[in-house]
């Protein structure tokens with residue numbers, strides 16, 4: 001039996017040599033078995049597939065090591081004593097990595113499994129500007145960008161992100177800063193900062209009747225392009241100025257404003273700021289410090305005198321004998337006295 005098998009193999013080998021397709025490994029496998037048939041056992045002892053616990057990660061700064069599950073040709077999971085696992089070096093940065101699984105202890109075969117580490121979205125980090133609001137002073141503004149990752153660690157710019165600033169950045173307006181991820185970071189974050197107009201202050205406050213006049217320092221700059229659009233006056237009869245009204249004065253060269261129709265004999269608190277309109281958006285300076293003024297007492301036309309607690313007559317004469325015993329005397333207008341039901345004193349008819 002044995003010699004016959006040998007002869008058949010020998011004939012086969014010679015045929016193959018002549019055909020130029022001889023395979024040593026194939027023939028040796030054939031020789032290596034003691035069985036009558038070609039070794040089906042040996043062919044089974046081969047790693048057939050490898051599955052990684054994960055094939056894709058996102059960069060986090062940590063080493064990534066996916067677990068391997070190795071199957072033989074029958075689809076059974078192999079114990080780790082039948083193979084060696086070797087990972088590509090590094091496995092921290094974004095990129096493509098390999099896992100080599102090589103059979104041992106009777107198992108043949110070598111399989112390469114692959115996994116990737118993808119860059120992290122830059123927007124997952126905290127991106128901020130050193131300053132978000134500036135006051136116009138004729139100089140170009142350039143806030144510094146800082147990026148803190150999810151762990152609160154500040155990232156150095158080199159190799160991680162690039163920064164591009166909008167052009168200009170000198171005049172009043174809103175400016176864009178684009179921060180773009182590199183290498184282990186992808187995507188971009190857009191930040192804005194503002195340049196607001198320079199403020200002004202109240203030079204004087206005065207009142208006449210129930211009208212107040214506000215005068216302020218004109219705010220202009222050397223560049224006509226950066227002239228402010230106008231002023232806003234905030235006023236209130238409450239010193240905390242929680243409840244207030246606003247008057248807008250257009251024109252940077254204006255320096256005063258009358259506010260009329262106010263309450264008589266009332267203290268008013270006033271502040272001022274400048275504004276500039278750029279592309280339909282108003283940019284404001286900070287408010288000036290507060291100043292206050294009182295409106296005048298309401299003048300009484302056709303005054304008469306009454307004793308509100310002790311009489312029902314009105315008197316033209318403050319020294320009328322009809323008022324001699326009154327504890328309290330009030331001066332009101334004749335029309336008011338009549339509307340309250342007072343009638344002229346008998347001594348003065």
Ligand SMILES: [Zn+2]
Pocket residue numbers: 314315316317320321322323345346347348
């Ligand atoms: Zn009288």
